[in-house]
Amino acid sequence: MVVCAGSGGVGKTTMSAALGVRAAQLGRRTLVLTVDPAKRLASALGLDLKDDSDRAIPIPEASGSLSAAVIDSKKIFDRFVSTHSKQAEVVERIQRNRLYQQMSTTLAGSQEFTALERLLQSVESGTYDLVILDTPPTKHAMDFLTAPQRINSLFQDAVTKWFLPSGDKPKGFIASLVGRGTRTVLKSLEHLTGGPFIEELIDFFGAVRSIQEVLRERSERAHALLTSETTRFVVVTSFDAAKLLEAKYLQGQLKRLGYRFSAVIINRAFPLWLPHEVASGDAQGIAVEKVRKFFDTFREYYSTRYTLYEDFAKGLSGDVAVVRIPEYRQDVHGLHDLTDLARALSAAGESKP
């Protein structure tokens, strides 16, 4: 398994797809999973992915295979609830709850949870040698890793018990668990938000209680998978100071938390013309001079950024590969571009000692 982490807008989705193409070329049965409100992978692959099932993508001259799927948070949540609640009545109750209807899209961490759930299902299916996960866009890349714990803590026993409808509450025992302070808080909250809000919450937590055990179990299994021997993390970053700083922080955190971190991909690190000099040659004229000056401006801009890169690379430990991808003239669009990118990725990777 490969997890592509990194903050939004750095080209994670495209890199995941290119890695997938490369893996298929190298003979692996590969699946690329993307969390993708704008259906970006679909467009990078030149595909129209309307449903969330695995779709095979023909890769010419590949000994392996490539499939791709979009992670549909809402569908996975609904399916999760239907699969894991034993009574149909509970499923209906959860899905009818108005807070739930909002939750699968707005709840912090829900996208991360469903991404992991989808990952787990794909790995457990045994259909693939390699599953590549493109992580949800977060403001901060670390959010992805802390999300399962957050979701888990929300549905911990203490919280759900607290919202048990009074009729279901065993007397005495629960009352002793729920302290006077908590009751005061509940009262104040009701005062501030109004009774209907609290009622919806009670209804919601009451229903969720029936699936909280499996929720916890799946989160734990996802965590075990992410820290297992067969999982690698790749951090994708773009070439500016803030993003590099974030990538550095992320790789430190990954190591500290026991994840296996193997590469940094710096996207759009430099334009392809950069190694060239604009030699004086025969060309002359005002326009030529202006273009030369413009070239110098560009070049200086990129060499400042190169210093940033060197500092960054120095700060990484030796077992981490740093791969720099040049800026391409056109947007990566079709499968053909992806294949080129896959080749560049692999060439850049091999040139590393």
Place this chain on the structure above:
Amino acid sequence: MQGQAAVPWSDKKIVFVSGKGGVGKSLVAAGLARELARSGRKTLLAEIGETSYYQDFWGLPRVGHVPTRTADGFDLALWSGETSLREYVLFYLKMERLYSLFFENKVMRALVNVAPGLAEIAILGKVTSGLRKVGPPLDYDTIVVDSYATGHALALFQAPKGMKEAIGFGPMGHHSREIDEILRDPKLTAYVVVTLLEELPVSETLEFRLALEKELGILADVVANKVVEFPVSRNEIEEIASANRGGLGEFSDYLRAIDKRQEKYLDQLTKSGVGLRKVPLVFSADPNVLVEKAGEALRKT
């Protein structure tokens, strides 16, 4: 500021700036806040969520819930769901004892995180609190909100409507209704989507704009960021590219490709009826220069 073009959106009370991740929306938001402040408007640049971008960007000691003045003349604050809700609760409960119960209570903290939409309502409640005269006074002519990236931003703007439909009555329903009214009032609120002139950001921008129009009935304006401005004409680039090999030819070829790409996406945006402003690519890593140039460009175009 006489004789200069007016600062865009300066007649609005709230300007939400969004865009695909990595397009530079924080920079555009800061540039706008700077121009508004320079034109004499009392301006707040508000970040939302858990972490501050500007803290690292400007190397500030700390960006917190309470606004602080920046060197550019506007105030800066970071509002999260938890800090916004806490402030609200403190203001209305006015009881320290109860307050500490509220926030030292583990169950309560989990609830703030889990109750769908609660964090969003708290943040938007804070953004609109001055207009609604709710909570502590918030006296600004314009609040520029460095909002979430597109996908998450839509969920944010939908939250008050979702909440008011789910919870019709009581204070929660009341607040949600009020917030929603402000979000869909084009006299008070503007939406700005920042994009790059590249395929994925542009298609995401157009999708987001359609979704906003459908949800709120407001047409968002678009800012194209990092637009490369050429020192010579298109024809001249063309000529140099075809007449030269080596570095000069290759570089001109690169410029020609950029020019084609930019024209294509500018065209696509214009054809979709987008109100468009451009911010040029600035060859600097100095945050102050970048913000200044972004602001100037917004006023000019």
